[in-house]
Amino acid sequence: MTSNPLTSRFIRACWRQPVDRIPVWFMRQAGRYQPSYRALRRQYSLLEIAHRPELIQQVTVTAVEDLQVDAAILFSDIMVPLEPMGIGFDIQEAVGPVVHEPIRTIGQVERLKPVNPSRDLDFVLEGIERTVAALGQVPLIGFSGGPFTLASYVIEGGPSRTYQWTKSIMWNAPNVWSGLMERLAAMVVTYLTAQVAAGASAVQVFDSWIGALSRPDYERFVEPYMTTIFAQLKALQVPLIYFGVGTAHLLPAMARTGATVLGVDWRTPLRHVRRLLGDEWALQGNLDPVRLLAGWPAVKDGAEDILRDMGNQPGFIFNLGHGVPKETDPVTLRQLVDWIHHWPVEPAPMK
Amino acid sequence: MTSNPLTSRFIRACWRQPVDRIPVWFMRQAGRYQPSYRALRRQYSLLEIAHRPELIQQVTVTAVEDLQVDAAILFSDIMVPLEPMGIGFDIQEAVGPVVHEPIRTIGQVERLKPVNPSRDLDFVLEGIERTVAALGQVPLIGFSGGPFTLASYVIEGGPSRTYQWTKSIMWNAPNVWSGLMERLAAMVVTYLTAQVAAGASAVQVFDSWIGALSRPDYERFVEPYMTTIFAQLKALQVPLIYFGVGTAHLLPAMARTGATVLGVDWRTPLRHVRRLLGDEWALQGNLDPVRLLAGWPAVKDGAEDILRDMGNQPGFIFNLGHGVPKETDPVTLRQLVDWIHHWPVEPAPMK
Numbered sequence: 001m002t003s004n005p006l007t008s009r010f011i012r013a014c015w016r017q018p019v020d021r022i023p024v025w026f027m028r029q030a031g032r033y034q035p036s037y038r039a040l041r042r043q044y045s046l047l048e049i050a051h052r053p054e055l056i057q058q059v060t061v062t063a064v065e066d067l068q069v070d071a072a073i074l075f076s077d078i079m080v081p082l083e084p085m086g087i088g089f090d091i092q093e094a095v096g097p098v099v100h101e102p103i104r105t106i107g108q109v110e111r112l113k114p115v116n117p118s119r120d121l122d123f124v125l126e127g128i129e130r131t132v133a134a135l136g137q138v139p140l141i142g143f144s145g146g147p148f149t150l151a152s153y154v155i156e157g158g159p160s161r162t163y164q165w166t167k168s169i170m171w172n173a174p175n176v177w178s179g180l181m182e183r184l185a186a187m188v189v190t191y192l193t194a195q196v197a198a199g200a201s202a203v204q205v206f207d208s209w210i211g212a213l214s215r216p217d218y219e220r221f222v223e224p225y226m227t228t229i230f231a232q233l234k235a236l237q238v239p240l241i242y243f244g245v246g247t248a249h250l251l252p253a254m255a256r257t258g259a260t261v262l263g264v265d266w267r268t269p270l271r272h273v274r275r276l277l278g279d280e281w282a283l284q285g286n287l288d289p290v291r292l293l294a295g296w297p298a299v300k301d302g303a304e305d306i307l308r309d310m311g312n313q314p315g316f317i318f319n320l321g322h323g324v325p326k327e328t329d330p331v332t333l334r335q336l337v338d339w340i341h342h343w344p345v346e347p348a349p350m351k
Numbered sequence: 352m353t354s355n356p357l358t359s360r361f362i363r364a365c366w367r368q369p370v371d372r373i374p375v376w377f378m379r380q381a382g383r384y385q386p387s388y389r390a391l392r393r394q395y396s397l398l399e400i401a402h403r404p405e406l407i408q409q410v411t412v413t414a415v416e417d418l419q420v421d422a423a424i425l426f427s428d429i430m431v432p433l434e435p436m437g438i439g440f441d442i443q444e445a446v447g448p449v450v451h452e453p454i455r456t457i458g459q460v461e462r463l464k465p466v467n468p469s470r471d472l473d474f475v476l477e478g479i480e481r482t483v484a485a486l487g488q489v490p491l492i493g494f495s496g497g498p499f500t501l502a503s504y505v506i507e508g509g510p511s512r513t514y515q516w517t518k519s520i521m522w523n524a525p526n527v528w529s530g531l532m533e534r535l536a537a538m539v540v541t542y543l544t545a546q547v548a549a550g551a552s553a554v555q556v557f558d559s560w561i562g563a564l565s566r567p568d569y570e571r572f573v574e575p576y577m578t579t580i581f582a583q584l585k586a587l588q589v590p591l592i593y594f595g596v597g598t599a600h601l602l603p604a605m606a607r608t609g610a611t612v613l614g615v616d617w618r619t620p621l622r623h624v625r626r627l628l629g630d631e632w633a634l635q636g637n638l639d640p641v642r643l644l645a646g647w648p649a650v651k652d653g654a655e656d657i658l659r660d661m662g663n664q665p666g667f668i669f670n671l672g673h674g675v676p677k678e679t680d681p682v683t684l685r686q687l688v689d690w691i692h693h694w695p696v697e698p699a700p701m702k
Contacts, residue, residue, distance in 0.1 A: 162676070168645040171652070211597070214617050214639055216656060246562070249599035249619045266565050268600045288565055294519040301522070305567060325513070 005132075005139035005201045010071040014202060014239030014261050014282050016315035022307065023070035024340045025141070026333065027243070027263075028323030030063035030075045034330055037062075046091050050076045056127030061134045066330065067337050071139050071202070072131065074195070076124060078145030078206055079153065081191050084120030085112045085183070087154055095158065102157035104169060109179040115187045117194035125198040132199035139202060141241070142195030146207025147184035147229070148222045154180070163212050170221045177221065185225040189232045196236045203233065204241035204263065208322075210254075211246025211265075218250050223257060230258030241284060245322055255281055266321030271309040282315035289320045292328040292336075299336055312346050356483075356490035356552040361422040365553060365590030365612050365633050367666035373658065374421035375691045376492070377684065378557075378594070378614075379674030381414035381426045385681055388413075397442050401427045407478030412485045417681065418688050422490050422553070423482065425546070427475060429496030429557055430504065432542050435471030436463045436534070438505055446509065453508035455520060460530040466538045468545035476549040483550030490553060492592070493546030497558025498535035498580070499573045500595075505531070514563050521572045528572065536576040540583045547587045554584065555592035555614065559673075561605075562597025562616075569601050574608060581609030592635060596673055606632055617672030622660040633666035640671045643679040643687075650687055663697050 005011065010023040031037055037059060040049065049055045059075040079089055079097045088100040103109060117125060132140050152166045153159070160166070170177050192203045207226070210218060230240050242254055243263030254262060255277050262281050264273055266288035273283055291302045303318070310316040318340050324333065356362065361374040382388055388410060391400065400406045410426040430440055430448045439451040454460060468476060483491050499517075504510070506517045521528050543554045558577070561569060581591050593605055594614030605613060606628050613632050615624055617639035624634055642653045654669070661667040669691050675684065 162641050164641050164644050164676075167639070167641045168649070171642070171645050171649040211618070215620055215623070217639075246597055246618075249623075267562070267597075269566055272566070272600075288518070288568075290513050290515050290518045291522070293515050294522050298519070298522040325515075 005135070005137055008070065008137060008139050008201075010139050010317060011201055011239060013315060013317050014241070016279075016282050018314060019345060021070075021341050021345055022311060022316065022318050022343050024318040024337055025069040025071040025073065026067070026320055026324050027073070029067060029069060029073060029333075030059045031324060032326035033324050033328040033333070034063070034066065036066075046077060047080070050080055051123050053123055053126035053130050056124070057130040057134055060127075060131045060140070064135065064138055067334055068341075069337055071141050072135055073141045073204070074124070074128060074131070074143055074200065076127075076143070078143075078150060080124065081115055081117075081121060081144065081187055082150065082154065084115050085187060087112070089153075097153050098158045099154055099156075102165070103154045103180065104165060104176065106173075106176050106179060109176055109183065112180075112183050114183070115190055117191055121191065121194070125194055128195055128198035128200055140200050142192060142198075142200030142203045144188045144191050144195075144203070144205055146205045146210065146222075146242075146244070147181050147188060147225050148213070149207045149209045150184050151177075151180055152209055154184075163209070167213075167217070170217065181221075181225045185229050188229050192233055193236060196238050200238070202239040202241060203236075204243060205229070205259075207242065207244045210244040210250060213250070215249050215253060219253050223253050226254075226257040226259075234258065239282070243284070251276060261315075261317065263319065264321070269309065270306065270316070274313070279315070282317065283310065284317040284319050286319065286321040289322050289325050289328075292320075292332055293325055296332060296335065299332060300339065303336060303339065307340070307343050311343050356486070356488055359421065359488060359490050359552075361490050361668060362552055362590060364666060364668050365592070367630075367633050369665060370696060372421075372692050372696060373662060373667065373669050373694055375669040375688055376420040376422040376424065377418070377671055377675050378424070380418060380420060380424060380684075381410045382675060383677035384675055384679040384684070385414070385417070387417075397428060398431075401431055402474050404474055404477035404481050407475070408481040408485055411478075411482045411491070415486065415489055418685050419692075420688055422492050423486055424492045424555070425475070425479060425482070425494055425551065427478075427494070429494075429501060431475065432466055432468075432472060432495065432538055433501065433505065435466050436538060438463070440504075448504050449509045450505055450507075453516070454505045454531065455516060455527065457524075457527050457530060460527055460534065463531075463534050465534070466541055468542055472542065472545070476545055479546055479549035479551055491551050493543055493549075493551030493554045495539045495542050495546075495554070495556055497556045497561065497573075497593075497595070498532050498539060498576050499564070500558045500560045501535050502528075502531050503560055503563075505535075514560070518564075518568070521568065532572075532576045536580050539580050543584055544587060547589050551589070553590040553592060554587075555594060556580070556610075558593065558595045561595040561601060564601070566600050566604060570604050574604050577605075577608040577610075585609065590633070594635070602627060612666075612668065614670065615672070620660065621657060621667070625664070630666070633668065634661065635668040635670050637670065637672040640673050640676050640679075643671075643683055644676055647683060647686065650683060651690065654687060654690065658691070658694050662694050 241261040242259035264285040360370040592612040593610035615636040
């Protein structure tokens with residue numbers, strides 16, 4: 001291993017190449033469970049941090065240093081690129097994103113503006129440049145929300161349990177749906193391309209809420225946009241990670257989109273995913289995040305189950321099945337990283 | 352067809368026998384979407400209705416008459432049998448069940464009382480007797496919560512998104528978990544047996560929240576109790592329906608429990624379930640309930656997709672993938688029943 005993020009064990013695992021140790025990082029590894037982050041949040045809102053390059057760097061890098069994980073993930077919020085599209089929103093404590101004027105008509109969709117990242121999201125790109133410089137050999141993962149998940153916030157006006165408006169528009173107003181999804185997909189491509197140009201070594205699409213869709217609805221109303229996105233991003237030659245929650249019924253369709261790595265939640269054992277899909281994809285996951293709140297034996301038991309199946313397979317990145325819970329003890333998380341890094345990986349056969 | 356609930360098209364479909372029309376009923380077919388139910392709820396709480404045999408009958412039967420569905424479902428709440436076990440709770444508007452003292456210790460578990468339905472839940476049994484008399488040839492489905500779903504309310508103290516306490520006890524306190532699950536499973540068997548003795552022609556176990564568990568956790572901590580329950584209920588010789596939400600990853604395990612009918616949510620197409628499991632189980636489902644809020648074309652499109660796959664297979668009962676949303680127009684639901692009943696079922700081959 002040289003001191004180059006592109007030959008790091010995380011990136012090698014994404015490409016299903018042999019690794020010396022199992023790479024590990026955590027969704028929401030920078031966040032409320034950290035005393036340092038909570039302290040910063042007493043001064044700045046989440047969006048203020050996400051708009052300041054020096055704070056993006058600080059928060060992103062601190063998580064890596066504290067945990068000794070194998071990848072950094074850009075500190076930001078999936079809503080950030082919607083603002084330059086002309087979508088006003090707040091992020092409300094204990095609620096989440098609240099969109100000022102939900103978008104439900106073709107007129108509103110047609111007024112959405114294309115995003116020019118170097119002009120509109122320069123603070124993110126500068127945050128990435130600073131972070132990459134500070135990280136040295138540790139790779140940075142850029143990210144965007146997936147178009148369905150972003151559309152759901154934009155159409156509902158906030159978090160939803162039923163996705164009533166989103167699904168109604170999907171089923172009943174094909175021009176509103178396709179107009180919105182096309183614009184969001186174009187934004188995702190432009191935004192992630194700019195993130196890679198600024199130094200990100202991989203990108204992850206968080207399509208967290210796709211699990212609410214039936215498989216036929218996903219195949220018809222979401223998969224084509226994801227396929228277009230990944231086809232366009234392929235030229236960047238960085239790993240493309242695709243993650244959603246509750247996707248057991250969608251995995252074959254998600255695999256077809258062109259992602260390099262599939263992020264899987266805790267519900268489906270990764271050996272079942274391998275059996276279902278074959279070896280073409282790297283897999284990332286999938287410890288039940290609740291185990292972090294249940295004491296070290298529960299953490300270790302869950303991690304051991306995963307590593308027994310996946311620890312000696314190429315193309316495996318350890319992560320949680322969803323984000324780090326805010327009640328997590330940072331010591332537990334650090335202990336888990338050390339434990340993963342001590343797992344003996346069999347040397348790759350000589351070729 | 353004679354005028355006997357046991358030869359009704361619903362019961363025949365549960366046993367995978369040929370039917371003249373596709374049977375249909377809806378989870379929460381008696382509920383807030385009905386003007387008559389809302390009017391009654393201005394006088395009585397949910398639990399008051401569930402404690403009065405004459406109101407149980409009225410609410411249960413009115414839904415069947417209004418909708419012309421092929422089965423009635425006992426009007427009650429999954430929390431009702433917990434009260435005689437010694438578990439105090441309220442049902443709070445817009446929250447759900449709130450348990451006064453969450454149960455998390457072996458001492459609390461050991462103080463739980465066994466339920467004697469004819470003494471403790473006589474009002475339910477009398478409600479069933481009255482309802483069955485009023486229904487005539489329409490079969491009544493009795494029901495209970497599943498032990499995991501009940502345990503989650505009892506341990507968390509109310510609804511949960513993470514099931515943190517439930518999972519912690521499951522992983523860390525095997526005696527508390529097994530003690531609680533054994534007592535709940537014993538209650539479920541006794542309660543459903545009494546419901547059948549009082550006249551129910553089938554029973555459904557609502558294990559709504561099992562989808563939060565990983566497949567290994569389900570297999571280890573829930574499946575054995577469900578298998579015991581269904582093994583004991585088998586002697587009743589009525590169809591045993593098993594339902595949960597978000598169970599795509601659990602279906603093979605759920606199928607092994609001994610259920611006659613699997614209730615599937617809207618996420619997984621039933622033809623995929625058939626392909627996965629084979630023909631041994633009747634399937635019940637699985638229209639996305641949100642379609643009921645999206646206008647008739649969305650309802651019809653979704654129902655057509657299901658019937659094209661399942662309409663001419665033995666062992667299919669039309670239902671939603673979860674309960675009727677409270678914003679549903681009753682006219683839409685009635686229209687759906689009529690539409691299902693007009694679907695041409697091919698005559699069974701002569702034998």
